[in-house]
Amino acid sequence: MKKTLFLLLLAAFLLISAACGKNTVTPPGGDATGGDTTPTPTAQETPDVSPSPTQSPSQDVGTPEPAEEGPLGPVYTDTVTIEGMPETVSYALVKGSYGYTMPVDVDRFEFISAEGKDYFICALNEHVWLSVEYAEAETPEAVLARLPDWPEEAVVSENDITITENEYPAKHVHAVYGTSYDSTVMDVYIIDDGAGGSYIITHCYFLEGAEGWGARLYYMTEDFVIEKA
Secondary structure, X not given: OHHHHHHHHHHHHHHHHXXXXXXXXXXXXXXXXXXXXXXXXXXXXXXXXXXXXXXXOOOOOOOOOOOEEOOEEEEEEEEEEEOOEEEEEEEEEEEOOOOEXXXXXXXXXXXXXXXXXXXXXXXXXXXXXXXXXXXXXXXXXXXXXXXOOOOOOOEEEEEEEEEOOOOEEEEEEEEEOOOOOOEEEEEEEEEXXXXXXXXXXXXXXXXXXXXXXXXXXXXXXXXXXXXXO
16 A cells, blocks of 8 residues: 555656656746857847848849959958957958959958949848949039938938048938837948049948947948049
8 A cells, every 4th residue: 555655656746847847947148058148249240130121232222242252452450449349350452443442351241343333241241231332423412412312210410521541521421210229320421532523432230230330331431542543
């Protein structure tokens, strides 16, 4: 009798243990084993949800397939400030298609020429990119006047600035498409080439990435140099 009672109690204990084992709860900020899943700085620059509503470098088509890979110079390093911290970044100088040079962050971007523009496309997030185009016979004022209309929800500002250490005169348009962390941000720099034409440099990133991806794009643009005669 005692043996039978013992076996019944043992069976009940095993059933309760099995049921409890199926209700494991993943702890906040970690996996089921209790491991730390704190995002890395790179992960923080790339949201889990794709940015909206920008579609592409031209604002109305997809990211282009490369027609031609651009020529790169030797790799060198420079220290920049990303999200408030110094960071050593590897760059290579690009000889652009339109008589200019600009460095590319070789670990995060690739340079291609397609659809009449040069593109610096992020290898880690397709919604982060920089483009360069050249309007040979248009002043910055004329280019500014023909820019596409921005969405109604966008907050847009325009300023006259000088850009790069060469202090090129330029028009700067800054557009923010919303207030959520993944809202698209666009910066358009329209640079006077000094000969009746304009270079149009466009940045695209997202609001939370302003101090990360936005800064990376700006540091590349900061060393833009007009080389054409």
